[in-house]
Amino acid sequence: MTQVAAKMNAVGAANTPRIGVITFPGTLDDVDAARAIRCSGAQAVPLWHADADLAGVDAVVVPGGFSYGDYLRAGAIAAQAPIMHAVIDAARRGLPVLGICNGFQILCEAGLLPGALVRNAGLRFICRDQWLRVENTSSVWTSRFEPAAEILIPMKNAEGRYVAAESVLDELEGEGRVLFRYVGDGPAQGNPNGALRDIAGISSADGKIAGLMPHPEHAIDALTGPTDDGLGLFLSVQDWIGTATAATIAATAGTAATAGTAARGPTAGARG
């Protein structure tokens, strides 16, 4: 925790960012997501699927798991839950939202991110530590990473293959909205599931809504994860929240500039 505390030295106790974590029936990774948020220096606020408001949080994490048992399609039922109406409204007004694994599936099903996640090409549930390249470091969730940093975080899913129409993929590439791409050589590296253009994670056009299949919340310290690379996402959003709070009204008008000027503190997760 001392190492982590050093990373959060810019964050004062009085204005500790509050980041919500939603629990649906069947969510698994809300506890780890909340721990990752706390370890990165923010306050984790539990949010319940049946609630209709977001308790005034500064950002929301939609964690992984098997919401509603993956009935119908992974994320399809959760996307219609009462809390998601609040998330969609708030996201459209600029609230940062991160979807991890099932959370990414939910954001796609809710129409907050384009494309869909379908069954892995090899039909297998894949659980392994996965190398990713950070393709865009100007989004709200990736500003702490060095450009083109390669990070190692766990992935575990059966429906993780990202697909979208060619025109959508071109648009994502052209606008720099591919945040993470599968990389690495060797038998258990590279693209694990046939995801189009090796895409592991994407963002909205303004960089505030992001989703990825691998699990940054499981890679926050060397004791329990392969690296602490995952902290970078939770620290990045706090930089943005801090800047946005300081700039208050200007933040809504100049969001594009905010992400670019966010303080680059100690970079979490660059492979040396």
Next chain:
Amino acid sequence: MARVAVDVVIKPEILDPQGKAILAALKRIGQQGVSAVRQGKHFDLEVDDSVSDADLEEIAGHLLANPVIESWTVTRVAQETVGAGSEDAR
């Protein structure tokens, strides 16, 4: 009340690994003549008379199917023929 059938299939351009696995299993049970399988979903809905065709499109396109990866057909099953026919007795 009316009965409505909604069939959902993965779009042709989307890889269907489950269909491929089923095809491989068909070969193993000796069915060499099958050249392709696409797996989909079938929904039977009981709807009252207030549900319009537009409502059914909303139901199918907004929840039962994901338009990004799936296509669907909505079929109203004529209640009279079903009620009197063999399907209910089955």
